[in-house]
């Protein structure tokens with residue numbers, strides 16, 4: 001049976017009233033930085049003829065509605081939310097990619113994207129692909145235990161992942177993220193990871 005063409009849904013992280021919309025670096029919020037990355041993910045996917053649907057500047061209510069809509073997507077669709085970890089007490093640096101522990105495809109999508117981010121940031125600590133179920137416990141680069149809640153992964157268990165591409169609370173990571181060219185390159189890396197993932201599907205029977 002023919003598989004329908006996938007559509008990539010990209011949600012902008014945090015609504016304006018959430019913490020991530022306020023915390024950031026040098027006057028730029030996590031949300032604003034992620035918006036740049038989303039733009040370049042979408043641009044590159046469209047150039048490669050992959051259908052793409054970025055959700056721009058959602059309010060809190062719109063975000064909840066989009067999360068609900070994403071949870072009802074058919075399993076051949078990709079859902080993505082790019083984050084920069086900006087928790088004020090965070091000491092980690094580097095990058096990790098999160099996916100639902102029960103989703104084989106979600107974990108594979110995360111691995112494909114993670115490998116592309118690794119190529120882009122070879123010198124940064126690689127915190128790995130993290131399998132979780134909405135609540136994430138992980139060990140950061142300072143060997144501290146951390147806990148995060150991830151709304152997207154709670155509801156969407158299909159082809160879905162969250163790249164946490166850098167830590168804004170870390171000076172080195174912050175410097176890296178502040179360069180517009182790095183956000184552009186990150187968008188292209190993530191889109192390439194999505195394309196790598198979609199190519200693995202064509203090998204499946």
Ligand SMILES: [Zn+2]
Pocket residue numbers: 013014020030083084085086
């Ligand atoms: Zn975030």
